[in-house]
Amino acid sequence: MTEPTIETKVDEAQTAALELATLSDDRRRAGLEAIADAIDERHDEILEANEEDVTEAEEMLEAGEYSQALVDRLKLSPSKLEDISEMVRSVAAQEDPLEKTLEARRLDEGLELYKVAVPIGVVGTVFESRPDALVQIAALGLRSGNAVILKGGSEASNSNRVLYEIIREATADLPDGWAQLIEAREDVTAMLEMDDSIDLLMPRGSSEFVSYIQDNTSIPVLGHTEGVCHVFVDSEADLEMAEDIAFDAKVQYPAVCNAVETLLVHEDVAADFLSGMVSRYEDADVELRGDEATREVVDVGEATDDDWETEYGDLELSIKVVDSLADAIEHITEYGSKHTESIVTEDSDRAAQFMRRLDASSVFHNASTRFADGYRFGLGAEVGISTGKIHARGPVGLEGLTTYKYHLEGDGQLVATYAGEDAKPYLHEEFDAEWTPGRLSRE
Amino acid sequence: MTEPTIETKVDEAQTAALELATLSDDRRRAGLEAIADAIDERHDEILEANEEDVTEAEEMLEAGEYSQALVDRLKLSPSKLEDISEMVRSVAAQEDPLEKTLEARRLDEGLELYKVAVPIGVVGTVFESRPDALVQIAALGLRSGNAVILKGGSEASNSNRVLYEIIREATADLPDGWAQLIEAREDVTAMLEMDDSIDLLMPRGSSEFVSYIQDNTSIPVLGHTEGVCHVFVDSEADLEMAEDIAFDAKVQYPAVCNAVETLLVHEDVAADFLSGMVSRYEDADVELRGDEATREVVDVGEATDDDWETEYGDLELSIKVVDSLADAIEHITEYGSKHTESIVTEDSDRAAQFMRRLDASSVFHNASTRFADGYRFGLGAEVGISTGKIHARGPVGLEGLTTYKYHLEGDGQLVATYAGEDAKPYLHEEFDAEWTPGRLSRE
Incomplete structure (x- = not known):
């Protein structure tokens, strides 16, 4: 049997998506x-x-092609596998994002409008080399009733194939083809061209990779490019609190997108702080670099x-002294990546200005960016985390995989x-009810 | 003074958008x-x-370049202008889509998360030749705190210039450059390339035009391509009701996207109905065309x-006899445009299947597509109406111009x-409150 083409796989996913949208919460959780x-x-x-993948990766490591970090991320163990099945069970335990009525409005007596949460349809995903990513994305897709196209890192191809096969077999009673491996x-x-059949793309990886996807498709993209986050220590800050927050925001885990990269300090407190x-x-x-005023x-x-x-993603930080709240806002507007920004101040009006x-x-306000x-x-x-503003923004839960x-x-x-002329007026009256089949006829 | 470039205009709009986001409801309504x-x-x-535009359009009409309908749409009158200012006042009277807390969650005592509705930012719009479109889009933009780039039809350029100038002067106390005419x-x-500075595109026009925009930009597009809508007369339909609905759905106003284009009839009732x-x-x-079973x-x-x-957009209709509910669903899945579909049936389970x-x-269920x-x-x-599934779907109100x-x-x-190891647990407790500056410090 030859491998089906990408078109066939996406077609199958589309058909499966229509079936998935009708599956009860129980069936999705059982899956x-x-x-x-x-x-x-x-x-x-x-x-x-996984051992095969790791062996190949170690050869690449010796050849200087891969990093030790990549090999570490790739490697599975019995305890890691337990974490993975635990994660799947925790997704199953999440509240159902579907089968919810978001709004109900009586347009007239006997004419009732319900806005109902439904899956998006077919979600195309491209992810990094950790094999647990495949299982996690498939689990999130199934929980929210979406068909998923899964493309993992080539380094993990043997692990991914087995995990995919296990998922397929375990969900043999669910709509055929709901998950597709490419x-x-x-x-x-x-995939980037298939805007008629793929409803959403979720790329994970470097910000260059996510930007590449965004720039080369007209399919909506839910993704996260870079995180150049700031902590601003205001003139009205509690300086002890500011020190703890600025420290936590950088040092607690510097490799992630919500770590601080630039510390802005109001000139009135710069010397003290x-x-x-x-x-x-x-x-x-932490390796520090400052502007002239800082270096004074x-x-x-x-x-x-x-x-x-720059998003250092490491124990590195830049420091700038600003002469006002407005100056801090201007710097962040120019250089920030619209991810996470924190102000430390005891003055709530100044905090509100910063936030608005x-x-x-x-x-x-007065909390770590982390x-x-x-x-x-x-x-x-x-x-995932979205740096876009449309549909879902910031950290995104299962709701981000639904529409209505x-x-x-x-x-x-x-x-x-x-x-x-004799138009009957509309009622347009909000009411509290869940849509259920034939609701009206049962009244 | 030379006309600023598109880049300058969009830059100004971006700066204005940040200011607009901080304006109170009162200021936006006053504008x-x-x-x-x-x-x-x-x-x-x-x-x-407007007279200049109409004169030019009439010349084009005589030359066979424009249609009478276009000239009619272009033409303003005192009573049409009254309708337009009335429309602006009705947008002002709408509930504020901003300054709302959508969710509030206590992560821990004294650590409170608020999800707050905010404007999207800069919205690029391209619209048809009716000059009232410019005013309407500017009004919707301002109501929701967004900066707007306005590109109208060239046929209406004189009218648009005056209307734009009037809007600009009337809102001179609002952030400079919040509306830009191109x-x-x-x-x-x-504009299509400016994905770093334009947050959303709203094209209006033919479905070819909207598709063209979608295919040539990576900016999210809120738009409406075509409406190939169906009415399905089920075997369990009340046939009198079905006749009224199918008639209303086509004849009440055939030129619009929510009019029915294909009538599907269950074979059990085809002859009767x-x-x-x-x-x-x-x-x-109504000009009718049917499949073989219909013609029998x-x-x-x-x-x-x-x-x-085909979206006829006119007094034309196609009719098909189907042998089951499943057959009707299959036909609509193949040929429908995901806009509006209606089933007429007394059987609520069959209706629910169709809807799901x-x-x-x-x-x-038992209502006209209109x-x-x-x-x-x-x-x-x-x-607008969105045929996309991401962010906003179907008819879109002011909420569609907000994010959070x-x-x-x-x-x-x-x-x-x-x-x-000694991690303090999170509370993650929903509570009911609006975010206000310094909320926490006032407790």
């Missing part, structure tokens, strides 16, 4: 439980395939314009009745 | 009232400019495969406290 059980039962197979890079290029702050950063091996009060390297727009004037998905995360925000399973449909229940109403 | 008053006061100027076609092409239905359509001069029971023209995918299985923005409209749905001012931002109010919280 996830079956996947988790199958992963628990088939450790040997998975680890064997492996060829050309298939990704082909920076001496203690800098020595605390230096004790934690502390001894750090020189920051260039490039620093203001900045165009960023998350704006914080809180910008789906789990910490209490959104449940995190689908208008259901109108009537008993023969015509528009002609509500138009022209 | 709209000022626009309405200025239109009322400056009829002569507007009508004079006239050159090259500027539209340039079609004879009366067809003579009623014929009395209203009524005398109508022959439908080809092209008919199934079809992927369309509006699915109706109800699919922002005003009839009670959404207030209609921003996460505001986090803390008193010095660090992520380190909630991580690692």
Whole structure:
């Protein structure tokens, strides 16, 4: 049997998506439980395939092509597999994002409009080399009733094939073809053109990669490019609090997008604040670069314009002294990536100005930028982080994989009745009800 | 003074957008009232400019380049201008889509997350030749705090220039540059590339035009391509009701996207239903084309495969006899445009199947497709209709021009406290409150 083409796979996914949209919460949750059980039962197979990937990757590491970090991310173990099946069960335990009536409005007696949450349809995903990403994305897709096209990193191809096969077999009673594995890079290029059949793309990876996808498709993209986040220490800040927040925002985990990259300090407190702050950063091996005003009060390297727009993703930080709140806002507007911005101040009006004037998905007052995360925000399973403003913004939960449909229940109403000279008026009265089949006829 | 470039105009709009996002509801409403008053006061100027457009259009009409319908749409009159200022006042009277807290969640004591509705930013619009479109789009933009780039039809350029000037002068106390007029076609092409500065595109016009925009930009597009809508007369239909609905859906106003284009009839009722239905359509001069099974029971023209995918937008209709509910769903899935689909049946389970299985923005039970409209749905001012599924779907109200931002109010919280071995647990407790500046500090 030859491998089906990408077109066939996407066609199958489209057909499956229509079926998935009608599946009950119970069936979708049962599918996830079956996947988790199958992963628990088939450790040997998975680890064997993963061993092949790791061996190949180690050869590439020796040849200087791959990094040790990549090899580490790739490697599965029995305990990692337990974490993965646990993650699938936790997605199953999430509240159903579907089968919800978001709004109900009586247009007239016996003419009821319901706005109902439904899956988006077919979601195309491209993700990094961690094999758990495949399972996570498939689980999120199934929980929200979406068909998924899965393209993982080629380094993990053996692991991905086995995991995909396990998922397919475990969900054999669900609509055939709801998850599709693709492996060829050309298939990704082909996907970018399929705006008639793919409803949403979710790329994960470097910001260059996500930008590339965004620039080369007219399919909506839910993705996250870079995070150049700021902490602004205002003239009215509690400086001890500011020091703790600025430290946490950089050092607690510097490799992630919600870590701070540039610290802005109001000139009125710069001298007081920076001496203690800098020595605390230096004790934690943070490499510091400052503008001229910063270097007048502390001894750090020189920051260039490039620093203001760099996502270090590491124990590096740039520092700038600003002369006002407005100056801080202007700097962030110019160099920020609209991700997460935090002000430390005891003056709530100044905080409100900062929060209102900045165009960023998350704006914080007296809290570390590191809180910008789906789990910490209490959104449940995190689908991703969006740096776009349309549809979903910031940390995105399962809701981000849904859209809505208008259901109108009537008993023969015509528009002609509500138009022209003797037009009957509309009621347009909100009411509280869930759409259920034949709701109207049961009243 | 030379005309600023498109880049300068969009830059100005971006700066204005940040200011607009901070304006109170009162200021935005006052701006709209000022626009309405200025239109009322400056009829002569507007009508004079419009007269120039109409004269040119009439020459084009004589030369066979323009249609009478276009000339009619272009022409303003004192009473039309009154309608326009009335429309602006009605947009002002709409509930504020901003300054709303959509969700509030306590992450921990003293650490409160608010999801707050905010404007999208800069919205690029391209619209048809009716000069009232410019005023309407500017009004919707201002109501929702967005900066707008306005590109109208070249036929209306004199009218548009005067109307734009009036809007600009009437809102001189609002952020400078919040509305920008562009006239050159090259500027539209340039806009399509400006994905760093334009947040949303709203094209209006033919479905070819909207598709062209969608295919040539990576900016999200809120638009409406075609409406190939269906009415399905089920075997369990009340046939009198079905006749009224099918008639209303076609004849009440055939030129619009929510009018029915194909009537699907269950074979069990085809003979009974079609004879009366067809003579009623014929009395209203509807041109009918049917498939073979239809032509066995009524005398109508022959439908080809092209008919199934055609949006007639006129008194024309195709008819197909189907052998089951599943067959009807299959036909609509193949040929429908995901706009509006209606089933007429007394069986609520069959209705529910139809509504759940079809992927369309509006699915109706026992009601005319013509109800699919922002005003009839009670959404207030209609921003447009979206045939996309992401962000906004179906008829879109002012909410479609908003996105959200996460505001986090803390008193010095660090992520380190909630991580690692002695991690403090999150509360993640929903609560009911509006974000206001310094909310936390006032408690």
